[in-house]
Amino acid sequence: MPELPEVEVTRLGISRYLIGSSVAGVAVHSDKLRSMVPAGLSGLLTGQQIQSVQRRGKYLILNCRAGSLLVHLGMTGHLRILPGDRKPGPHDHLDIFFNSGIILRLNDARRFGSIHWTVSDPLQHKLLAGIGPEPLTDTFTGEYLYQRSRGRRVAVQRFIMDSGVVAGVGNIYAAESLFRSALLPTTLAGELSAGQCRKLASAIKETLATSIATGSSMDFCREEEKLAYFAQQLFVYHREGKPCRKCGGAIQRGRLGTRSTFFCPGCQRQGLTRAPST
Numbered sequence: 001m002p003e004l005p006e007v008e009v010t011r012l013g014i015s016r017y018l019i020g021s022s023v024a025g026v027a028v029h030s031d032k033l034r035s036m037v038p039a040g041l042s043g044l045l046t047g048q049q050i051q052s053v054q055r056r057g058k059y060l061i062l063n064c065r066a067g068s069l070l071v072h073l074g075m076t077g078h079l080r081i082l083p084g085d086r087k088p089g090p091h092d093h094l095d096i097f098f099n100s101g102i103i104l105r106l107n108d109a110r111r112f113g114s115i116h117w118t119v120s121d122p123l124q125h126k127l128l129a130g131i132g133p134e135p136l137t138d139t140f141t142g143e144y145l146y147q148r149s150r151g152r153r154v155a156v157q158r159f160i161m162d163s164g165v166v167a168g169v170g171n172i173y174a175a176e177s178l179f180r181s182a183l184l185p186t187t188l189a190g191e192l193s194a195g196q197c198r199k200l201a202s203a204i205k206e207t208l209a210t211s212i213a214t215g216s217s218m219d220f221c222r223e224e225e226k227l228a229y230f231a232q233q234l235f236v237y238h239r240e241g242k243p244c245r246k247c248g249g250a251i252q253r254g255r256l257g258t259r260s261t262f263f264c265p266g267c268q269r270q271g272l273t274r275a276p277s278t
Contacts, residue, residue: 142198
């Protein structure tokens with residue numbers, strides 16, 4: 001599933017083409033994604049000018065005077081800017097045509113993405129209202145993380161992947177952030193010290209910012225550059241059995257519920273009481 005960096009890179013990549021452009025029409029090629037595409041979407045959007053493109057957690061928000069379009073990319077979704085005459089393929093579900101002659105196209109092979117429309121404040125939409133602070137803002141601090149973690153007998157990796165605690169940190173970047181902060185993924189969140197929480201919050205910010213910078217060169221006008229986990233140097237994720245880039249020891253793989261986690265037992269020694277592995 002695209003995580004915060006992938007969604008933020010998408011926002012940056014499409015914004016310069018969309019902001020200030022007017023919608024000439026909408027074509028829904030498949031109205032059944034994770035939920036039904038809003039009925040009458042073409043009538044709602046046609047003639048509207050895109051005023052801004054926001055991101056909240058893993059949601060993109062296209063704002064215009066009449067309302068806001070919320071887009072979630074699901075597990076395999078991606079957006080591309082294409083010429084207006086480019087015919088849709090089998091997994092292309094939505095085209096938004098602009099007066100400038102371009103198309104914003106949503107492709108989603110597994111159809112786990114979703115499209116929503118609201119005429120109210122999009123940040124108060126039921127899908128967004130409960131999301132925690134954005135990790136790259138001043139609201140997200142070590143003190144905040146420390147206060148939220150008190151009494152929580154849950155593995156710290158699962159804790160920071162909770163969108164109600166912090167927005168947009170998925171499995172990849174949680175594992176990478178824990179490596180940077182020298183914490184085992186199974187450490188109980190409630191056992192973290194204030195200092196460890198400060199280090200973890202800083203590691204999350206650094207991990208996400210580095211990833212966004214790495215992906216910022218993606219060209220959203222090239223159809224072959226479909227959104228994926230763009231090439232970057234990961235320390236632990238999916239590196240089971242490979243040497244740690246820091247100490248040379250073997251990266252190990254563990255389980256947290258139904259999810260895999262990856263860690264270096266040599267570098268990540270700061271775990272206290274551990275949560276159960278299942």
